[in-house]
Amino acid sequence: MTVKPYHHGDLREQLLIAGELALAELPIAKVSLREIARRAGVSHAAPKHHFTSMADLLGEIAARGFDKFIVALGNAAEQSKRQTGEDRLLAMGRAYLRFADQNPAVYGLMFGQVSKMSMTPSLTKSSYEAWTQLESAVAQITGPTQAPIGATYVWSSVHGLSMLKAARRLPPHVSLHAVEEDNLRIMVAGLREL
Amino acid sequence: MTVKPYHHGDLREQLLIAGELALAELPIAKVSLREIARRAGVSHAAPKHHFTSMADLLGEIAARGFDKFIVALGNAAEQSKRQTGEDRLLAMGRAYLRFADQNPAVYGLMFGQVSKMSMTPSLTKSSYEAWTQLESAVAQITGPTQAPIGATYVWSSVHGLSMLKAARRLPPHVSLHAVEEDNLRIMVAGLREL
DNA sequence: CTCAAATCTTGACAATGAAAACATTTAAAG
DNA sequence: CTTTAAATGTTTTCATTGTCAAGATTTGAG
Missing domain, CATH: 1.10.357.10 (Tetracycline Repressor, domain 2)
Known part of the structure; x- marks a missing residue:
């Protein structure tokens, strides 16, 4: 019943935070899914398991x-x-x-x-x-x-x-x-x- | 002194019109520079001579x-x-x-x-x-x-x-x-x- | 321990904006 | 009219993007 079941930590939450920071720091055109994944320290496809798009x-x-x-x-x-x-x-x-x-x-x-x-x-x-x-x-x-x-x-x-x-x-x-x-x-x- | 000096017509105006139509017809995510060029019947790099970006x-x-x-x-x-x-x-x-x-x-x-x-x-x-x-x-x-x-x-x-x-x-x-x-x-x- | 599900990585794909190199048309200058 | 340079278009190339598929790893249930 643990809520954080895998090795990285809570990636979903990390991605949301990284996204918020990116939005605050970068011009909107530079805020990409890959940039957010980069900031969270995961591969560019990792977010797919937490967000459909x-x-x-x-x-x-x-x-x-x-x-x-x-x-x-x-x-x-x-x-x-x-x-x-x-x-x-x-x-x-x-x-x-x-x-x-x-x-x-x-x-x-x-x-x-x-x-x-x-x-x-x-x-x-x-x-x-x-x-x-x-x-x-x-x-x-x-x-x-x-x-x-x-x-x-x-x-x-x-x-x-x-x-x-x-x-x-x-x-x-x-x-x-x-x-x-x-x-x-x-x-x-x-x-x-x- | 002619104002429309080249062979295609007035491409600048055509691009603006094509862009307006694209914005009216397509979801905003599908409105790209290349799509607009396509609609105007020119190559994807042609707009560069009329709009810097x-x-x-x-x-x-x-x-x-x-x-x-x-x-x-x-x-x-x-x-x-x-x-x-x-x-x-x-x-x-x-x-x-x-x-x-x-x-x-x-x-x-x-x-x-x-x-x-x-x-x-x-x-x-x-x-x-x-x-x-x-x-x-x-x-x-x-x-x-x-x-x-x-x-x-x-x-x-x-x-x-x-x-x-x-x-x-x-x-x-x-x-x-x-x-x-x-x-x-x-x-x-x-x-x-x- | 086994094994399937969840999670993450790698690699691929088509599309994009931009830029460079090249070709053609236009029109100004002589 | 001819020459020539600028204006206009095309082709090619590049880095980047979102998405997907296939494979690897970790996790946890039985």
């Missing part, structure tokens, strides 16, 4: 990204639990933007085109949990009936800003830091009008 | 995407020029969402990671023009001083929804069509609170 591996990394994402937003919510629902949502929004800034590659994977990565069961599960978490925070402001539409709005608004920043599509005369607080503030205001 | 070609396609995008939003603005600024912004938002829906691959390119595509001068120029267009529409509601922050907010909000839809990250219990109008409505409400 490159897309499968990336899907798992994205799922783990959502798990960390949930923790980051959960911490922000926890630390502001004495405050109003709106302030808590602001705190979560800041945590969201910080996560995207600090984990650009994984974040890009989490919300990227489905083609490059498999929709693994754990990815579906983790992304759904992230959604539920946000919907709960919004429900405390709007009530449960309006929560789905409110959560969609909040997520769209914060996610859009993250993406525009990451893709460098905001014009130079827009101050990135100032724009974040303004955006979050307007977002909350919009939610009030729901 | 695959990323360069994709950058140009993204730039042309922005040009079409500008036209689409401009048409929406034109058709609603008798209406209020807010209604015009709503019309532009709908056009935005429609463009993203109808051109998923090019749209993904336009706002995708910079790594896969070069920031060519025409891409910088076209994306900046798109921004200016939106900022003008927002300025008619908020006044010029608040326009940059308002435009950032509006773009974030609509862009985020587009991305979440394209990446299929909205949970199944959220009605895609209903959510669009709601989102745009809240967006305008938020702008009022600016």
